[in-house]
């Protein structure tokens with residue numbers, strides 16, 4: 001990665017931070033759940049080109065690194081951004097990877113970690129239970145499978161059969177049913193892309209979002225316990241409260257460390273969507289640790305906030321509800337623990353047949 | 367800086383680090399194969415074998431970061447990290463030299479006289495000189511600033527009187543670093559007037575008595591100092607500055623791999639046994655443990671990287687220790703689901719033994735080197751709550 005790229009990345013990170021700070025306050029987030037679409041925010045994000053961070057310059061994008069996109073995703077989660085930036089980033093990345101056209105608009109990601117819809121003679125059939133980013137989207141981007149090969153299909157949202165649902169946090173999660181539907185665009189098979197690899201990439205996106213939101217919950221909690229007074233002193237002076245805050249910091253820190261480690265790994269990988277063991281390992285690690293933390297941190301943060309944190313007006317719930325739904329998406333800690341455990345067991349067990357690992361430690365320290 | 371945002375940068379691993387890891391692994395495998403040692407859990411506290419320490423000294427694997435003139439090899443902190451983590455997961459008996467390599471050596475390097483450095487450090491690096499930590503006392507544990515051991519000036523040096531408790535491995539050590547009060551107690555400035563001394567344990571007036579711990583190992587000690595004379599140059603650093611040195615020392619030693627790998631040998635053994643017939647449920651438990659260890663390791667290496675860049679990540683280090691030590695206890699609790707711990711160690715089955723020993727040693731993980739409650743206080747202070 002050249003120096004220029006790092007400079008561009010930093011520029012865009014700063015732009016995003018300013019934009020979110022200015023245009024995504026707590027009222028905007030709450031408002032968007034009460035029927036006030038955050039149009040100004042949406043427009044600003046598109047204009048700043050944030051949705052194109054992962055699109056090469058040649059295809060009209062920013063040409064940022066994988067690390068850049070992930071850092072935008074993490075930042076956005078720290079503002080409870082009520083706009084499908086993460087989903088559009090991934091959708092556009094899939095378009096770019098498969099050589100399809102990319103427009104400067106919101107895109108929905110028709111993929112949820114379940115079975116991919118099937119392509120037969122140019123027509124797509126199947127169900128995606130929880131596509132994300134639907135209401136705003138002008139295109140629907142869907143990985144489909146044909147004989148084990150992955151292609152990317154693009155549909156116009158208004159012509160497919162959609163049932164709209166919402167996640168715990170009010171984020172659009174739509175059920176899409178396709179019955180021999182003909183896509184508007186269909187890519188060639190994409191080299192080095194597997195269903196598993198796609199699922200892992202998206203699991204890391206969710207883990208990254210969780211890390212961003214947990215950090216914010218820590219900040220809100222520290223701020224609150226310093227302000228709020230009971231028994232004549234700030235709550236933060238009570239040791240029981242201090243220890244809760246320390247626990248929040250710990251879970252937030254370990255999630256962040258696991259996510260950053262996985263991002264470093266995937267960023268330097270020649271085939272980030274191939275689902276190989278060297279990606280599975282850090283991604284499963286990140287999603288397990290972040291999803292576990294997504295249970296612990298809200299519990300402590302809400303306890304420290306008292307009834308105020310339970311009110312709709314105070315922003316804490318925007319983060320707790322998000323992490324509660326993100327921890328389930330693209331595989332919970334239970335799913336990824338089992339995958340990881342099985343992968344490790346099979347490496348240890350098949351050692352005789354020429355695999356590299358003989359010990360769990362070889363896997364841990366890899 | 368108050369912040370709840372933490373950064374754990376990637377360690378810069380070059381070829382020489384990988385090479386060293388391979389060398390260490392090969393050596394340890396051979397040692398186990400040839401019966402040089404039997405793996406033990408919590409080996410950095412419970413595995414004492416001076417002979418083994420000498421072997422590591424010969425290999426050049428102790429004091430690797432120190433200057434060559436004092437017996438070191440001027441390698442990076444990461445090289446040391448790799449050596450220590452490989453020792454831990456192999457269950458190697460490293461306790462004898464552990465404290466001297468990790469803590470006392472660097473302390474001497476920073477605060478000792480030139481003569482002390484030339485005399486002691488090469489001996490430590492050779493695996494022949496071991497040092498105990500004399501901090502805790504019968505009446506002073508978490509509240510370390512309340513130590514009662516006193517040092518009074520006499521002609522040519524100092525006279526030390528008091529009792530140190532829980533000093534790990536002191537019966538094998540030639541020296542102890544002793545924290546003593548040298549100035550009057552001042553309730554306003556509780557941390558002033560404390561000084562560290564480097565005391566030979568064969569000095570007249572010193573008695574060391576082993577204390578058996580609940581796991582059956584006689585690893586820690588009560589040491590009594592009765593008017594023990596030490597010369598002026600036994601003072602480590604400046605008189606009255608002991609507290610600052612100790613807190614620096616401890617801050618840096620909180621985040622090493624021994625804070626989450628103490629019970630790894632039991633996990634490894636359990637997975638080796640379980641791998642061929644692993645159920646989904648077992649795999650889920652194993653996977654969640656492995657995920658957390660990997661994440662803790664990323665944090666711990668991140669702290670090492672921050673230290674290497676010249677930062678002092680006190681809060682980050684405390685976070686590693688708080689999360690890591692609780693987790694090395696959890697590992698055993700969770701493995702119990704598949705491998706119940708019933709029999710006392712010595713039962714014969716290796717996994718049973720490692721599990722039993724791990725469980726019996728586990729209460730100490732969240733105490734030694736500063737309790738988790740004290741660590742949480744440090745974290746809370748870092749976030750501006752105290």
Ligand SMILES: Cc1cc2nc3c(=O)[nH]c(=O)nc-3n(C[C@H](O)[C@H](O)[C@H](O)COP(=O)(O)OP(=O)(O)OC[C@H]3O[C@@H](n4cnc5c(N)ncnc54)[C@H](O)[C@@H]3O)c2cc1C
Pocket residue numbers: 411498499500501502503506507508509531532533534535586730733734735736737738739740
């Ligand atoms: C295996 C092992 C090896 C050791 N090796 C050494 C060694 O080599 N050298 C050495 O000097 N010492 C050593 N120690 C001692 C260790 O440093 C002390 O155990 C530790 O500092 C705690 O002190 P304490 O045991 O007196 O407990 P106490 O300080 O009496 O604490 C008892 C309990 O009260 C809690 N507590 C105390 N104060 C507070 C507070 N302000 N707020 C909230 N909770 C509080 C503690 O967290 C703990 O849970 C070792 C201990 C063990 C277990």
